[in-house]
Amino acid sequence: MPDSFFSCPFCGLLCDDLPADVERIGCARATRLFSVPAQGQCRVSGRPADPAEARRVAAGILSGARRPLVAGLACDVTGHRAALDLAERTGARVDHMNGPAQFRNWLAFQDGGWMTTTLSEVRNRADVVILAGTVASAFPRFFERCLAPESQFGDLARRVIVLGGPISRLPEPFAGSALTIPVPATRLGELCAVLRARLTGRPLPVREVAGVPAAQIDAVLEILRSARYGVLAWNAAELDFPGAELTIQAMVDLVKDLNRDTRWSGLPLGGNDGDTTAAQVCTWRTGYPLRVAFESAGPRYEPLLFDAARLLAAGEADALLWISALDPARVPPDAACPRIVLGRPDMVFEHPPEVFIPVAVPGVHQAGFMHRMDGVVALPLSVRVASELPSVAQAIAAIQEEMKRVAA
Amino acid sequence: MLRLKNGRVYDPVHGIDGQVRDIHVRDGRVVAAPLPGDPVDTEIDLAGRAVMAGAIDLHTHIGGGKMNIARALLPEDHRRDLVPAMAGLHAGCGHAAPSTWTTGYRYAEMGYTACFEPAMLPANARHAHLEMGDIPMVDKGAYAMLGSDDFFLRLLTSGAEQRLINDYVGWTLDASQAMAIKVVNPGGISAFKFNARNLDLDEAHPHYGVTPRRVIQVLARAVHELGLAHPLHVHASNLGIPGNADTTLATMAAAEGLPIHLTHIQFHSYGKEGERAFSSEAERIADAINRMANVSADVGQILFGQTVTASGDTMAQHRNHRHASPDKWVVMDIECDAGCGVVPFRYKDKNFVNALQWAIGLELFLRVTDPWRIFLTTDHPNGAPFTSYPHLIRLLMDRSFRNSKLDEINAEAAAHSQLRGLDREYSLYEIAIMTRAAPARSLGLSDRGHLGEGAAADIVVYRDLADREAMFEKPEYVFKDGRLIVRDGKVVNVVNGALHTAKPEYDKGIEKPLKEYFDRYMTVKMEHIKVSDEEICACGASKLIPHQCKRRAA
Numbered sequence: 016m017p018d019s020f021f022s023c024p025f026c027g028l029l030c031d032d033l034p035a036d037v038e039r040i041g042c043a044r045a046t047r048l049f050s051v052p053a054q055g056q057c058r059v060s061g062r063p064a065d066p067a068e069a070r071r072v073a074a075g076i077l078s079g080a081r082r083p084l085v086a087g088l089a090c091d092v093t094g095h096r097a098a099l100d101l102a103e104r105t106g107a108r109v110d111h112m113n114g115p116a117q118f119r120n121w122l123a124f125q126d127g128g129w130m131t132t133t134l135s136e137v138r139n140r141a142d143v144v145i146l147a148g149t150v151a152s153a154f155p156r157f158f159e160r161c162l163a164p165e166s167q168f169g170d171l172a173r174r175v176i177v178l179g180g181p182i183s184r185l186p187e188p189f190a191g192s193a194l195t196i197p198v199p200a201t202r203l204g205e206l207c208a209v210l211r212a213r214l215t216g217r218p219l220p221v222r223e224v225a226g227v228p229a230a231q232i233d234a235v236l237e238i239l240r241s242a243r244y245g246v247l248a249w250n251a252a253e254l255d256f257p258g259a260e261l262t263i264q265a266m267v268d269l270v271k272d273l274n275r276d277t278r279w280s281g282l283p284l285g286g287n288d289g290d291t292t293a294a295q296v297c298t299w300r301t302g303y304p305l306r307v308a309f310e311s312a313g314p315r316y317e318p319l320l321f322d323a324a325r326l327l328a329a330g331e332a333d334a335l336l337w338i339s340a341l342d343p344a345r346v347p348p349d350a351a352c353p354r355i356v357l358g359r360p361d362m363v364f365e366h367p368p369e370v371f372i373p374v375a376v377p378g379v380h381q382a383g384f385m386h387r388m389d390g391v392v393a394l395p396l397s398v399r400v401a402s403e404l405p406s407v408a409q410a411i412a413a414i415q416e417e418m419k420r421v422a423a
Numbered sequence: 424m425l426r427l428k429n430g431r432v433y434d435p436v437h438g439i440d441g442q443v444r445d446i447h448v449r450d451g452r453v454v455a456a457p458l459p460g461d462p463v464d465t466e467i468d469l470a471g472r473a474v475m476a477g478a479i480d481l482h483t484h485i486g487g488g489k490m491n492i493a494r495a496l497l498p499e500d501h502r503r504d505l506v507p508a509m510a511g512l513h514a515g516c517g518h519a520a521p522s523t524w525t526t527g528y529r530y531a532e533m534g535y536t537a538c539f540e541p542a543m544l545p546a547n548a549r550h551a552h553l554e555m556g557d558i559p560m561v562d563k564g565a566y567a568m569l570g571s572d573d574f575f576l577r578l579l580t581s582g583a584e585q586r587l588i589n590d591y592v593g594w595t596l597d598a599s600q601a602m603a604i605k606v607v608n609p610g611g612i613s614a615f616k617f618n619a620r621n622l623d624l625d626e627a628h629p630h631y632g633v634t635p636r637r638v639i640q641v642l643a644r645a646v647h648e649l650g651l652a653h654p655l656h657v658h659a660s661n662l663g664i665p666g667n668a669d670t671t672l673a674t675m676a677a678a679e680g681l682p683i684h685l686t687h688i689q690f691h692s693y694g695k696e697g698e699r700a701f702s703s704e705a706e707r708i709a710d711a712i713n714r715m716a717n718v719s720a721d722v723g724q725i726l727f728g729q730t731v732t733a734s735g736d737t738m739a740q741h742r743n744h745r746h747a748s749p750d751k752w753v754v755m756d757i758e759c760d761a762g763c764g765v766v767p768f769r770y771k772d773k774n775f776v777n778a779l780q781w782a783i784g785l786e787l788f789l790r791v792t793d794p795w796r797i798f799l800t801t802d803h804p805n806g807a808p809f810t811s812y813p814h815l816i817r818l819l820m821d822r823s824f825r826n827s828k829l830d831e832i833n834a835e836a837a838a839h840s841q842l843r844g845l846d847r848e849y850s851l852y853e854i855a856i857m858t859r860a861a862p863a864r865s866l867g868l869s870d871r872g873h874l875g876e877g878a879a880a881d882i883v884v885y886r887d888l889a890d891r892e893a894m895f896e897k898p899e900y901v902f903k904d905g906r907l908i909v910r911d912g913k914v915v916n917v918v919n920g921a922l923h924t925a926k927p928e929y930d931k932g933i934e935k936p937l938k939e940y941f942d943r944y945m946t947v948k949m950e951h952i953k954v955s956d957e958e959i960c961a962c963g964a965s966k967l968i969p970h971q972c973k974r975r976a977a
Contacts, residue, residue: 020948020950020951022951028946031947031948031951032948096557103508103513121495124495124496124753125495125498125751127751128496128747128751128752128753128765129753130741130753130755131753131755131756132757133546133755133756133758134946135758135759135760135945135946135947136616136757136758138944138945138946139573140756160946161946165943167577167759167940167944243618244616274741278615278616278618280756295550298494298495299486299491299494299522299553299557300513300515300524301514301515301516301522302498302521302522303495303498303501304495309508309514312505312507313505313507313508313514313515314501314505314514314516315505318498384553384961384962390488390550391547391550391755391758392547392550392758392947393547393549393553394951395549395958
């Protein structure tokens with residue numbers, strides 16, 4: 016059936032209501048990222064090269080590597096499948112470019128679990144929404160898509176509470192009505208912990224916690240308790256400080272505790288750059304949500320040690336394959352080891368990598384599948400512009416062919 | 424042509440009970456004996472071996488969002504069972520929440536050739552098919568979950584005609600590429616979103632006002648009238664609650680004579696007698712199944728050790744989270760569609776409740792007289808990982824082994840149970856019914872589950888060992904569509920499985936109200952929730968096997 020709307024792969028909302036003329040939707044991020052040339056130039060150490068040479072050099076680097084790192088991983092399901100196959104074959108470690116944010120969530124998740132919800136539930140049920148340390152600006156249409164006034168259970172007079180430093184930029188109608196409580200992100204954990212304590216009736220023998228007066232804490236508690244279906248949203252990428260996983264744990268523990276008497280759910284905002292998809296594919300294939308090494312005894316999971324930035328900084332990788340097919344700004348980190356980049360054709364490098372192979376952008380040049388931030392809904396991506404560029408999976412397959420040929 | 428010679432064949436569809444037969448295979452099918460002069464390329468002498476069709480698991484949580492949550496939650500469990508990459512085989516992990524690759528390899532290594540994921544949320548269907556696309560070796564299929572989704576509950580509340588419900592059920596099967604329909608805690612997953620913590624069979628849903636009984640009646644009728652082979656697959660209300668046997672019996676009655684399958688019935692066969700207010704009602708439940716020809720069940724046996732429970736029943740999983748071991752758990756409300764809850768569990772043989780659960784499951788197996796209507800499952804991974812099936816088969820086939828295990832469990836539970844008084848030992852023929860012929864019939868897989876001419880050549884050869892656990896753990900040969908895939912319990916050839924789907928007829932006019940509903944309330948378009956036939960191979964299946972359905976009169 017011809018489909019007049021298509022899905023946008025460029026943020027974790029994966030909006031699937033885009034018309035042919037993307038600009039009409041009014042999303043600056045989508046407008047910027049849908050604009051991409053359909054051709055690109057392979058490069059070897061910054062100079063133009065033909066695709067065969069680029070493949071040959073890439074295969075040589077990977078064949079010679081003993082501790083390769085496959086990272087970036089901004090692509091679609093088919094790309095992730097290919098990347099994991101290659102990692103398995105070369106004994107590589109894998110991590111996503113958003114790994115630091117993802118693992119703030121995974122560490123909290125794997126320690127205690129959580130209660131969460133999905134976008135359509137938020138849209139239809141959430142009468143109280145707490146935005147903790149974020150205003151969701153990385154997801155430009157969050158308010159329009161998930162907090163629209165109409166719900167199937169009647170109009171929702173949503174109460175939005177922002178916990179965070181001085182906030183502007185909340186869209187109408189929330190800008191006027193939201194309750195904003197200034198709390199530094201580093202102290203959100205304390206605030207959630209004290210709300211949990213108050214929830215169980217413990218006294219609060221201090222005047223303020225994290226800069227929030229005791230009376231306001233109790234006023235917030237009352238809002239939490241009287242919610243019909245509350246949602247606490249955070250964006251791990253914005254909680255960028257040491258120990259932030261404990262802040263997230265304090266949030267999800269508050270949500271769990273509230274569920275003793277009423278209904279609340281967490282909403283971990285994320286999913287940009289295909290990170291939800293990357294974690295999903297790696298989880299079903301290995302059991303672990305990335306930061307896995309394919310070792311001879313089987314997949315080894317090290318959520319702290321296998322941080323790509325750490326591996327590169329410590330010189331613990333001797334080759335980097337960087338996959339970044341969605342956003343040209345996400346270039347690979349500098350590294351002492353050789354770098355192979357499968358990237359958007361409009362990627363510009365300050366320090367050119369050893370190999371650059373331009374690849375098709377999923378959802379623009381190539382069909383595919385990608386997950387929304389909640390990990391539940393996977394949507395089809397369609398071809399918008401014909402292109403000869405190889406997909407990530409095809410580029411990887413070609414490199415592997417070359418590796419096999421050389422080994423034979 | 425391949426000739427499997429002299430084996431003792433167990434093929435209940437054709438009434439063959441251990442008679443020596445030759446089986447001939449050509450182009451992936453079982454064929455008639457060749458005429459004199461027809462060349463036989465390969466011949467394997469199977470004297471003394473037991474030969475059966477490939478086993479079929481009709482209720483195993485192998486793929487879909489909740490399994491990925493379970494996997495991600497349990498790195499410490501995977502570390503006990505790392506699977507390295509080997510020639511042609513992918514690395515992964517095993518045990519409670521195995522990786523997709525390992526799931527396929529290990530099912531095949533036990534002689535299974537088809538597995539059915541029983542709890543696919545339509546909102547999660549594309550993901551489930553992507554996951555199952557990476558499960559090799561076996562054919563797959565999935566049951567779409569309905570009954571707590573708001574569109575359905577709105578239809579019901581608005582007094583929609585059965586015809587419209589049928590169209591919606593038909594559309595759901597089509598859109599999610601499902602083989603059957605499952606209902607989990609009917610209406611209860613939705614009720615939990617409205618803060619209800621319990622929903623009895625005849626209790627009104629807090630928002631919609633409809634009862635679980637009504638949900639079951641309407642869905643059972645839709646499934647029947649659409650002509651699906653598999654009956655409505657029911658995870659009943661009140662899972663795990665002492666005294667729930669009454670609910671279970673009432674749920675059977677709610678089908679009003681229409682076909683109904685009660686799943687993991689062990690978790691629904693509890694009384695509340697005794698000092699601990701927890702007792703076995705296996706006898707009463709089994710008697711009801713024996714009496715009601717429209718009822719089938721799978722057991723959901725528990726076996727002792729670490730596992731993880733993964734279920735759409737958020738209400739029950741939230742209630743049970745205090746038993747989580749290790750102490751971490753996940754509950755998720757999903758897309759006005761359903762939900763899921765994941766709670767790791769460690770069943771202990773010295774624990775009264777766990778020990779009695781074990782005995783209740785076995786009692787059910789032994790008391791239900793018709794092996795065509797009771798299926799061998801552990802509700803993987805909820806009662807135990809699927810890799811414990813050989814052990815379970817031995818418990819059923821070997822009374823002295825069973826009683827020796829009974830001696831090891833919590834003594835009070837053993838004393839409460841009537842298990843020791845049950846002499847029955849399953850025969851190989853009955854095992855072949857329960858794990859092959861019956862699930863194939865229940866699912867409408869006419870060319871699977873048997874070894875007659877024209878059947879798909881999914882064939883398993885076992886050494887006839889007295890230790891039935893050892894026998895079923897390591898088949899000597901497994902053939903999938905005529906191709907040797909397992910030798911001596913190890914994968915020797917990797918194949919990719921197909922996807923079975925039901926293709927009922929329905930009025931596509933249902934898409935008009937559906938489209939309005941999605942456009943107005945959802946964050947996804949109806950057109951994009953639908954998984955097309957063309958996507959199935961892109962997701963990873965070798966092919967789609969459509970099953971036409973013949974409508975039945977109202």
